[in-house]
Amino acid sequence: MGGDVIVSLITKLLGVYILSKKRAQEDYRKEGDVPLENSLLRQVSSFLRRLPAIESEKFQDDFLMEINDTLLMSYLAMFTNCTSTMNELVEKFNTMEAHLAEVDGPFVKLRLQGRFWHKRETVLARLANYLKSRIPDVLEVDIEDEKQLDDSPENF
Numbered sequence: 001m002g003g004d005v006i007v008s009l010i011t012k013l014l015g016v017y018i019l020s021k022k023r024a025q026e027d028y029r030k031e032g033d034v035p036l037e038n039s040l041l042r043q044v045s046s047f048l049r050r051l052p053a054i055e056s057e058k059f060q061d062d063f064l065m066e067i068n069d070t071l072l073m074s075y076l077a078m079f080t081n082c083t084s085t086m087n088e089l090v091e092k093f094n095t096m097e098a099h100l101a102e103v104d105g106p107f108v109k110l111r112l113q114g115r116f117w118h119k120r121e122t123v124l125a126r127l128a129n130y131l132k133s134r135i136p137d138v139l140e141v142d143i144e145d146e147k148q149l150d151d152s153p154e155n156f
Helices: 002-031 038-050 057-093 120-134
Strands: 096-104 107-114 140-143
Touching: 002 038, 096 120, 107 120, 120 140
Parallel strands: 107 140
Antiparallel strands: 096 107
């Protein structure tokens, strides 16, 4: 616990030190010649020299774990955003649906709705091949109602 407090304190002090340096540089750029508070900088420098160097293996492991967690969260947010965008795109162009109507042991019946890019018989055959390849116990895939294989516009 004590090491964590020291690391936290060092981090905060380094942040203060960097912030004060940055502000001094910004002031110098804006106003021209700004006198530095050398006594304050000497105190911070002296304090930082008194602190122990942080090179322990636990610190390194914790630091890498924190970086990895941050990267993982960043990647997860990116993947979530991409998945959401892809879902919206699919919903815009997806005009057909294939539902599982009935399962009776190794026999599966499907329900087709909407407008398909290919003939409905071709879609049914491809769905049957897909299901049989993914679920070896499936022996037969059929359509719920033969009218659903009719490709005429009134069935959309």
